[in-house]
Amino acid sequence: MDDLYREVIIERYKSPYYRGHLDPHDIFFEDDNPVCGDHIEITLRVDEAGIVTDAAFDGHGCSISQASADLLIESIHGKSLEEVKALNKEDVIELLGFDLGPVRLKCALLSLKVLKAGAYGLSVDEVSDDLVE
Amino acid sequence: MSQSKTPFDVGLLRADFPILDREIGTAKLIYLDSAATAQKPTVVIEAMNDFYRLSNANIHRGVHTLAEEATAMYEKGREQVANFINAASAREVIFTRNTTESINLVAHTWARANLNAGDVILLTEMEHHSNLVPWQILAAERGVRLEFVPVTEDYLFDMDAYGELLKLEPKLVAFTQMSNVLGTITPAKEIIKLAHDAGAIALVDAAQSVPHLPVDVQALDADFLAFSAHKMLGPSGIGALYGKMDLLKAMPPFLGGGDMIKTVHLRSFVANQVPYKFEAGTPAIAEAIGFGAAAEYLQNIGMNALMAHEHELTKYALERLEEIPSIKVFGPSAENKGGVASFTMEGIHPHDIAQILDGEGIAVRAGHHCAQPLHEKIGIPATTRASFYLYNTKEEIDALVAGIYKVKEIFG
Numbered sequence: 001m002d003d004l005y006r007e008v009i010i011e012r013y014k015s016p017y018y019r020g021h022l023d024p025h026d027i028f029f030e031d032d033n034p035v036c037g038d039h040i041e042i043t044l045r046v047d048e049a050g051i052v053t054d055a056a057f058d059g060h061g062c063s064i065s066q067a068s069a070d071l072l073i074e075s076i077h078g079k080s081l082e083e084v085k086a087l088n089k090e091d092v093i094e095l096l097g098f099d100l101g102p103v104r105l106k107c108a109l110l111s112l113k114v115l116k117a118g119a120y121g122l123s124v125d126e127v128s129d130d131l132v133e
Numbered sequence: 134m135s136q137s138k139t140p141f142d143v144g145l146l147r148a149d150f151p152i153l154d155r156e157i158g159t160a161k162l163i164y165l166d167s168a169a170t171a172q173k174p175t176v177v178i179e180a181m182n183d184f185y186r187l188s189n190a191n192i193h194r195g196v197h198t199l200a201e202e203a204t205a206m207y208e209k210g211r212e213q214v215a216n217f218i219n220a221a222s223a224r225e226v227i228f229t230r231n232t233t234e235s236i237n238l239v240a241h242t243w244a245r246a247n248l249n250a251g252d253v254i255l256l257t258e259m260e261h262h263s264n265l266v267p268w269q270i271l272a273a274e275r276g277v278r279l280e281f282v283p284v285t286e287d288y289l290f291d292m293d294a295y296g297e298l299l300k301l302e303p304k305l306v307a308f309t310q311m312s313n314v315l316g317t318i319t320p321a322k323e324i325i326k327l328a329h330d331a332g333a334i335a336l337v338d339a340a341q342s343v344p345h346l347p348v349d350v351q352a353l354d355a356d357f358l359a360f361s362a363h364k365m366l367g368p369s370g371i372g373a374l375y376g377k378m379d380l381l382k383a384m385p386p387f388l389g390g391g392d393m394i395k396t397v398h399l400r401s402f403v404a405n406q407v408p409y410k411f412e413a414g415t416p417a418i419a420e421a422i423g424f425g426a427a428a429e430y431l432q433n434i435g436m437n438a439l440m441a442h443e444h445e446l447t448k449y450a451l452e453r454l455e456e457i458p459s460i461k462v463f464g465p466s467a468e469n470k471g472g473v474a475s476f477t478m479e480g481i482h483p484h485d486i487a488q489i490l491d492g493e494g495i496a497v498r499a500g501h502h503c504a505q506p507l508h509e510k511i512g513i514p515a516t517t518r519a520s521f522y523l524y525n526t527k528e529e530i531d532a533l534v535a536g537i538y539k540v541k542e543i544f545g
Contacts, residue, residue: 004488005485005489005543010543010544010545014480014544014545035500036483036499036500036501036515037500037501037505037508037514037515038484061482061484062482062483062484062485063481063482063484063485063544064485104484104488107484
């Protein structure tokens, strides 16, 4: 349990670096975790070569969901959309630096799901947990 | 309703619940999630075990000894449940899977036979999704109109607004007797009386009330009343729908299949009598026996004594929680409230609160508790909910408060 609330989580939750809404943006996506009502939206700017030049997230939820979103958004600056599409749950676990239990992993993966749905240009109906497996 | 035979002694009662000896990590389990599901006493567990060990067989129409025993035990479960809510006849109790299925049964049978486009169903803003979505589905299909009795600023059922809304001449008033989020106890008897005066049928969502308050369907004059076994110390997978016999008799069947028929031909069938008409297929037999055992266990304790114990706990919990800075408890004052304390803490998400409390062995629930519209109304996405039952103690509430201070410490 103490693992879950490492300094990085509490810090990123309280003072995220990448919280905001980019306007204009090239990619926007938002979704909820229906179980707990957590909400994440992402906005990305992508250059002609398909490289993410700027990214931000907004939303509300538990410390795990919001801190993971902040870390994830940080990690994709300078990455190509193809690289973003290839991200999976192991990448999120690596970003956090420790494994969460199965229940809280869902909280951490919401931002990845939203990010990948945006990168693929999916509609809300097409989003499923398969995206992050 | 039988009166308590012995004084209410929480220490003695706790010994009836084997799970309460469990540890979570190194901490002793403190179970404050009974509004989600209650723990089970040994008598319930053993009643079900005995059935499987000694008497297991399918019910109805069997000739052999085991089939007769199983049928008698299943029907005894029905009588115990009927007795617990003081139904005029055990046949007025239909076994379902849970409260949700009970309400859906009414929506599929009574409502589809009796409601037409433009007819009004009156609900409240504090309904659980199970007393909301079945009616939304019906509304979309039939053009039935849904209206909602508001919750007052004090988190109570708004009687004045209800009086106004009854002028719409609703055909059905379906409402919770106790909110699973706010703990609000609604004046069910008065609500039903006014519904009847306006020509409406009344359905009570009693998922939270039957486990915690004395409920007498005849005194309430309820037309339908829905509840689950698992919230009242019984097993999951079984619930009940009480209905007045004349209504049940006039209703079309629910699911089609075995046991719900009297005769079947290739192109037609004649439905069985009430309640079998609504119980297609092999039911949850062991669970019905466990359900009956739970009802009898509660009846022996006495619902008035149980209610008084929970009221003391709730009052104490509200006092202790409200001492904590930056905490907000939602719901009415203790007089109108069941054993539920839903709260928020500034800047800390309910999920995180629940997780840290779990580290202390304390089980609470976080989320919108299947009442999203109510959360929208009070303007918050989620709450942390501690809920109490007969086996909880003031010491456990002290531990909850200590756990909350730990949450504050971690989040600084």
